[in-house]
Amino acid sequence: QVQLVQSGAEVKKPGASVKLSCKASGYTFTTYYVHWVRQVPGQGLEWMGWVNPKSGGRNYAQKFRGRVTMTRDTSINTAYMELSGLRPDDTAVYYCARVYDSSGYYDHWGQGTLVTVSS
């Protein structure tokens, strides 16, 4: 069955970087885009961007450009999201999710990774 398994919780200090992983299984990794969505505690879902596992192409939300990098390693079916210059308001649960094409829906999500930014 399709699974997206994310790395474990992280605690970081302001100014640091965090790199999260999302390991895919149960399908051909290169046929679905991987998107990253975050959720600040008590708030809604916020789209961050995507990486195309086949080509490595990516697109980031304007809000995160300059701070976020999304990559993938097709040899181990894993997507990554690195966020730099962490601030306390980056404290959130970060989800990866797969989607087939531009207008498609997220049919599978990772379990989420809590990133806490605190001094």
Place this chain on the structure above:
Amino acid sequence: SYVLTQAPSVSVAPGQTASITCGGDDIGSKTVHWYHQKPGQAPVAVVYDEIDRPSGVPGRVSGANSGNTATLTISRVEAGDEADYYCQVWDSITDYRVFGGGTKLTVL
């Protein structure tokens, strides 16, 4: 950037019908997806491509989209329907995904 507007909360008695709306400029021209999210869990799609349901979602859940409003309708509401509901579209101009702010459905 494209904005989707949802009411923060909707309350409905068991057995009644809940309507959750998602407003956006000419949203009727876009493809809308809906997700629900229960506390501590990842979101789960309940309606995609405006009217289709993933396997396992009951027929009493339906979607519609026209003009400036998309609507998720849940008939014969049950306690298990209590969750946060989010609409989502693809903005073709920016190639961004956009989520509504979410609606908390409370079953009285």
